Amino acid sequence: MSHAHPSHPAPAHEMTELNRESRMGGLGTETDTREIRRISLRDLEHRRSEITDQLWSAATDIGFFQVVDHGIDAATLDHVFAMSERFFALPENVKANYPLRPGTNAGWEYRSQVRPSVRTPDQKESYQVTLPRMADLWPTDAELEGFRATIESFEARCRQIAMDLLSCFADRLGFARDFFTRAHDPSDPGYQSTLRLLHYYAFPDDLLDRPDIWRAGAHTDFDALTLLFQRTGQGGLQVLPGAEAQTQAWTPVEPSDDAITCNIGDMLMRWSDDLLPSNFHRVRPPRRDEYRGPRHTIAFFAQANADVVIEGPAGLHEPITAAEYLRQRIAANFAG
Ligand SMILES: O=C(O)CCC(=O)C(=O)O
Ligand SMILES: [Fe+2]
Numbered sequence: 001m002s003h004a005h006p007s008h009p010a011p012a013h014e015m016t017e018l019n020r021e022s023r024m025g026g027l028g029t030e031t032d033t034r035e036i037r038r039i040s041l042r043d044l045e046h047r048r049s050e051i052t053d054q055l056w057s058a059a060t061d062i063g064f065f066q067v068v069d070h071g072i073d074a075a076t077l078d079h080v081f082a083m084s085e086r087f088f089a090l091p092e093n094v095k096a097n098y099p100l101r102p103g104t105n106a107g108w109e110y111r112s113q114v115r116p117s118v119r120t121p122d123q124k125e126s127y128q129v130t131l132p133r134m135a136d137l138w139p140t141d142a143e144l145e146g147f148r149a150t151i152e153s154f155e156a157r158c159r160q161i162a163m164d165l166l167s168c169f170a171d172r173l174g175f176a177r178d179f180f181t182r183a184h185d186p187s188d189p190g191y192q193s194t195l196r197l198l199h200y201y202a203f204p205d206d207l208l209d210r211p212d213i214w215r216a217g218a219h220t221d222f223d224a225l226t227l228l229f230q231r232t233g234q235g236g237l238q239v240l241p242g243a244e245a246q247t248q249a250w251t252p253v254e255p256s257d258d259a260i261t262c263n264i265g266d267m268l269m270r271w272s273d274d275l276l277p278s279n280f281h282r283v284r285p286p287r288r289d290e291y292r293g294p295r296h297t298i299a300f301f302a303q304a305n306a307d308v309v310i311e312g313p314a315g316l317h318e319p320i321t322a323a324e325y326l327r328q329r330i331a332a333n334f335a336g
Helices: 012-022 048-061 074-088 147-173 179-183 242-247 266-271 322-331
Strands: 038-040 064-068 107-110 124-129 194-200 216-219 225-229 237-240 249-252 260-264 280-283 295-302
Touching: 038 048, 048 064, 048 147, 074 124, 074 147, 074 194, 074 225, 074 295, 124 147, 147 179, 147 194, 147 225, 147 266, 147 295, 237 242, 266 322
Parallel strands: 038 064
Antiparallel strands: 064 260, 107 124, 124 194, 194 295, 216 280, 225 260, 225 295, 237 249, 237 280
16 A cells, blocks of 8 residues: 655654554454543533643543533434435435545545555445535535535534634643634635545445454544544444553443544644544444444544644644645545
8 A cells, every 4th residue: 555655755753653553453352441531511611621621631541532512402413414314325326426536535435445454445435525625526406405505514513613622722732722723714725624424334244253344444533633423322433542552452432412522633643742642443343233234423524724834832743734744644545
C-alpha cells in the first residue's frame, strides 16, 4: 500500500503513525475495566469550568468519552437516521451517480476503505459530506425528498457541538476560546470537516468467525475531534488506549440513542503536543448469537480548514498544514 505520493515521501512523524496502525490487526480480548465516561453538557455556559475539567480528565485518560444533554433531540436524530437509511436503500445505480472522489471525503463509496491494520475492506458503505465539495454529489429531491436540507442542518448542529467541546480544550491548552472555531470556519472554501453516514451491512453467515473480516478495522481517526452517533442495540465499537496497546484488551462502547461518543483524533493530538491522545478503535463483526442485522452510525469529523497550520503551544511537532496532513492519511486508507 502506498503511503503518500511518491514524489512527496511521508515525513517521519507520519510514518510513525502509519506504522502504528499497520501493527494493529488481530483479535485481542474484551474488557469492561475501563470506563467510558458520560458527561452532561447541560448549561455549558454556566458550568463551563466543571465541564471542562470532566472533558479534560476523560480525554487525557482514555481519549474516548460520551456526551449527553447535547441539545439534539431524539426526534431530530430519528429523522436524520431515517434519511440515512433511505439514502443507502436507493438503487445502486442512483448512488453510483454520487461517487466518492478519491482524496476528497465527499460522496458515496462501498467496501473501498482498506485499513492499514487489517488490509481487507471494511464491510460497509458510506456517504461523506464535506460542504465545499458537494457540487453534483447530492441526490435530487425527486430521488430523496428533503435529504440535502436535513443533512446540511444536521452538519451545522454537529459542528456547533464539536466547536463547544473544542473551546473547552482551547481553554486548557492556552489558546483563545474561539481558536478552533476560527480554524473550522465553514464559510472558508478550505473548510474540510466531514459528516459521514455509515451503513455496515447485515452480516452474512459465511463471513462469521473470520479474523481478517471487520466492520471497521482498527485505526485512529486523523481529524481533530470525532462525534459518533450510534443506535441502541447496534454495538460493536471497541476502544484501546494507545498506552495500553500491548494488552490488546479492547473496551466495548455501549451504543445508546441519547449519547454522542467522542474521541480525540491525531490532528488534535499533534495540536496539543500529545497531551490529548488519539486512540485505537474498531468495529468488530457480530458474533453468531448476536444481532446480525444492519448497523447504522453517523460520524462528524472536525478537521481544521486546509490552510490552517497545526502547531502545538510547545512546538513538539513540525508545523504542518491541515490539508497536507489529511492528504497523507487519506492516501493511506482508501484502495485504488
Ligand atoms: O461506526 C462506528 O461505530 C465507528 C466509525 C469510525 O470509527 C470511523 O468511521 O472512523
Ligand atoms: Fe474512527
